[in-house]
Amino acid sequence: MLDANPMGKLPTIVHHVPGADHVVTEAAAICHYLAEQTAPELLPKAVEMADYFRYLFFAAGPVEQAVTARAMGWDVPDDRQAMPGFGTYDRTVDALDTMLKGRKYVCGDRFTMADVYVGSQIDWGLTFGTLPERESFAAYRERLQGRAAYRKSKAIDEKLIEEMQK
Numbered sequence: 001m002l003d004a005n006p007m008g009k010l011p012t013i014v015h016h017v018p019g020a021d022h023v024v025t026e027a028a029a030i031c032h033y034l035a036e037q038t039a040p041e042l043l044p045k046a047v048e049m050a051d052y053f054r055y056l057f058f059a060a061g062p063v064e065q066a067v068t069a070r071a072m073g074w075d076v077p078d079d080r081q082a083m084p085g086f087g088t089y090d091r092t093v094d095a096l097d098t099m100l101k102g103r104k105y106v107c108g109d110r111f112t113m114a115d116v117y118v119g120s121q122i123d124w125g126l127t128f129g130t131l132p133e134r135e136s137f138a139a140y141r142e143r144l145q146g147r148a149a150y151r152k153s154k155a156i157d158e159k160l161i162e163e164m165q166k
Helices: 027-038 046-072 089-100 113-128 135-145 148-165
Strands: 012-017 020-025
Touching: 012 027, 020 027, 027 046, 027 113, 046 089, 046 113, 089 135, 113 135, 135 148
Parallel strands: none
Antiparallel strands: 012 020
């Protein structure tokens, strides 16, 4: 794995195509790459691109940084909130909450690949307590978990976990 990603981070994919191997790291990048390669229906339409990229990268950057900082017990001093890229944990959570209020998915009424990533952040955060319970988060997670593709992917995950535990 270190050949593909010297940091040893997961996920990492290697897409074998004629004449080359394409290595993609970072979960948000992998999500978008896979949509480009295999699921164009999950890509944003022109009018959705701003929200799609804004919140895909917001979840990959500020949300992940804020959650990690909180888990590590790192507090951002008031006079340095512009430095870490997320401000504070509370401001980041409030921004995510504000985005989800009044819309079904990241881009409005249509599920896109951004929902795979943003949704995984919220699903994980609510499951493991790294995000607070908020009405918008719970409703969004419920919509995602109601999708047939979500249930199918969870069944695959559970089977793999079961096999690994044997």
